[in-house]
Every structure is written in C-alpha cells, then in structure tokens.
Amino acid sequence: MGTDLFEIVANYTYDWESWLLPDGRVRWINPAVERMTGFSVAECLSMVDYPLEIVHPDDREAVRALLQSALGGTSGNDVEFRILRKDGQAGCAAVSWQPMVGPDGERLGVRASVRDISWRKSAEDALRLAKVDAEKADRAKSRFLAAASHDLRQPLQAVSMYVAALSRQSMDESSKEILADIRTCLDAGNELLEDLLDISRLDAGVVVPEFADVPIPDLFELLEKSFQREAQDRKLHLRFVPRSIFVRADHRILTRIVQNLVANALRYTEQGRVLVGCRVRGGNAVIEVWDSGIGIAPEYQDKIFEEFYQLHNPARDRRRGAGLGLAIVRRKAALIGAPIALKSEPGKGSVFSISLPIAHSHQAVAPVAEDVPLDLTGRTIAVIDDEPHQLNALETLLRACGGQVISANTIDDLVTRVAASDVAPELAIADYRLEAGAKGSDAIAAVRFKVNRAIPGILVTGDTDPGRIAEAEASGCRLVHKPVEGMSLVRTINQLLSGVSTAA
Incomplete structure (x- = not known):
C-alpha cells in the first residue's frame, strides 16, 4: 500500500x-x-x-x-x-x-x-545577448565621444593659443573685456571636454593614485578661493569650516572630487547657503558638502551618479553642467578607496560626504610651483602638427612669448629643418596623431636622435579614446590634453626646461 x-x-x-x-x-x-x-x-x-x-x-x-x-x-x-x-x-x-x-x-x-530548464536557458541566453548588445553600445558611445571630443578640441586648441598670444599684446579696456568674454566661453567648452577626458582616463586605467598626507585647511583654502566669486554672483553664502588634520589621499584626485561636489551644490542651490566641513569619526575624516538646494528624492539618489544623468534640467541648461560631475566623483572616490555617501530630502537640501583615513605622519605632497616664468626668450623649440591652423596657432603663441620656433608638418621636414638650424632645439612639442598613421612620439624620438640628446618632449592630444590615452601615457613624454590653455602650456615648457617635475 x-x-x-x-x-x-x-x-x-x-x-x-x-x-x-x-x-x-x-x-x-x-x-x-x-x-x-x-x-x-x-x-x-x-x-x-x-x-x-x-x-x-x-x-x-x-x-x-x-x-x-x-x-x-x-x-x-x-x-x-x-x-x-x-x-x-x-x-x-x-x-x-x-x-x-x-x-x-x-x-x-x-x-x-x-x-x-529550457526556459531558464533561454532567459540566460537572452540576458547574455543583451549584455553583449549593451557592451557594444557602450563601446560605440565611447568611440563616438572620443571622435566628437577630438574634433571639438582641435579648433578650441587653436583659439586658446591665439587668445593667449593676443593677451600679451597691449590693448584698450574694451578689447580686454571682449578678450575676457572669449576666455569665459572657452572655459565653458573646456569644462565639458575635461569631464569627458576624465571619464576616458578612468576607462583607460591610466589614473594611478599617488598617496600623500593632504592638509585639510590648505585644501579648503584653495577651494574657497576658487568658488567664492561664483557664490557671490549667485547670491549664495559659501562657508568652509576646516579642521587641522591631514588625510591620506591623492591630492589631485581629492581636490577634483570636492571641487565637483561644491560645484554641484552651487548649481542646484537657488538661495541659501553651501557649507563645506570636516568631521572626525573613528579613525576617519569625513568631508561633507551641505546645501540648502532642491534636494533629491530617494528613487533618484543612485541614478545621479550615472553618466549624463541630470535632475530638473530637461532643457540641458549648460550652466548646470553636462551630468558627468557626480559620475566622476564616484569613480575617482572608488579609485582612492574613499566611500561616498548621500543624504537628501526634496525641498530641504542635500549632504554629500566622502570618508578618508586620517594621516598622522604628515608627509604632505609638495605644492605645485605657480611662479614659473611665462617668458621663453632665448629658448628654441621644435614643433610639429599636420594641421596648418594648429601649427600656426602654436607658433604664434611661442613667438609671442619670445621663443624661437623650428616647425614643420611632417617628421621628415622637421628633422631636415632641425639639421639646418644653427641652434639645436631644447624641447620638442608634437601633436599625438600625425598624417599617414605617424605618431607624435615618433617625431620627438627623431628630433632627439638628430640632436643626439634626450631633450624633453610634450605630446598634445585631443584623443579621449582609452586605448590611445594609455598608449600616449606610455610614451615617456609629458602628455597634455587639448584644449590646453596657452599660458598653462608655456608654464609646462618652462617647468620641463628648468627641471621642475610637476604634472601638466
């Protein structure tokens, strides 16, 4: 039974x-x-x-x-x-x-x-195909952004060189105001391109943290100077409350993280205040950015860290950025092992915080030299770019600063002109991508061989493709990204020629 x-x-x-x-x-x-x-x-x-x-x-x-x-x-x-x-x-x-x-x-x-389990396998296959499609779409997006960014950087780079050269000329007050407005417009375009570059560098895996003991008071003083004018223009009360401690972090990465958080707070606060402070919790220092802005509903608090996601900006108002700032914050914070937290309530504001270990040895990072001269008198520089407008713009800037220039559109022509010059170049500047698949690093290597000396080299690139960035970083030359501000490039040239080792 x-x-x-x-x-x-x-x-x-x-x-x-x-x-x-x-x-x-x-x-x-x-x-x-x-x-x-x-x-x-x-x-x-x-x-x-x-x-x-x-x-x-x-x-x-x-x-x-x-x-x-x-x-x-x-x-x-x-x-x-x-x-x-x-x-x-x-x-x-x-x-x-x-x-x-x-x-x-x-x-x-x-x-x-x-x-x-046929249904389960079908679902797994569908999920796998969807993942493949998503990865293809992501790669296509990266290629599009890299191409678009490169094409946008080219004219902005030339304009930036011409503006820097023009600023060294005497002019009346009206002309100075026009030039200042041009700089403002350039800065807006550069901000978006720098955000795209940050994302690409993170994708390429070429951002390697250099940990040091970062003094919170110095960091806050730098940021307060950077944002006080913007806060006044927006009629907002911006206050920094430092604490006399050091944290263990990469100085540049941490600065960019807090910059983005403060910029975001100012953009989304129409009235009231933004407060930046630092608390000690256990063995960690917690940097907090408080605002009295519009706040963020719980269902959006994860989404705002996604690339190009913005709340309350359907018209894509450029004054509120491109929607990359918080994506960069999250990824850079992860790179230095610093958790990001958010508390927010619609209509009452938000608090973004980042937690970092307190440092006790005080091995602070050396400050970047800002008093590097902007004069190139007596310096001879070799320059190569296959685009005539770019080459002319760079020549104009270097000569406006007193430099002597040996320039060409091709590697062979540059080497010939270097050989014919009475004075050997002390530094070489090359666009990373040249005609017929040639690379700027090849041009710099050819100039070094001709002068029989390992002169400093600068590679200028408009690429944001992660693979190209990684390749350029491995070249051994100083890498700067278009559009580089003219005086910043001159400062970098003098730093290299005088042996100052700071990042461009």
Missing part, C-alpha cells in the same frame, strides 16, 4: 521522475516524461538503455558516469544536461538524485528528478 501511495503521489509531480533499482533497471517512471520528451512511459520502459537514449549524444558519456556514481550511493542536485526529444528537438534539463533506503536499511535504488 505504501509503494502504491508513493507512485500515486509521484505521478502527479510536474518533474520527470524515475526510480532506478540498485542494478540499474527501471522500477518506475512518472507520466511527466512524455510532456518533457515526447516519449510515453511505456516507450521509456521498453528502452534498452534508459534514460541514455533520451539524452543528447554529446552528453551521454557524462550522464552515464553520473548514473554510475548515483548507483554507487552518491547524491547530487541541479546538474545540467541536454535531452533529445522524440521529435528530434534538443532541450535543456537539470537532474537531482538521491539514494533510497528502506526501513531496514535495505538499498532500494535511486530516485532521479529531472526538471525542464
């Missing part, structure tokens, strides 16, 4: 059930086998090699080994294999099994339960 009751119950289970005797013969099969395989119970019982005749040929040896193991007393769960249905179609299944033992300890055989 017990066995009959078991079979009655098992006949109504959804999965394909089998009872194999200790010698491997089939004792019983439930009707679900026909739903899964197309074979009736009677057809299965008449098979010489059940259940292997239903198993896909490529999986039979694996299932045979599994059966031998099961008959030896093992148990298992959710082992996948393929079946071959009566209509010739393949299907996916997963088997679980366990030994059966009677009340007196007698071995009764093995109970095997097979579940149809």
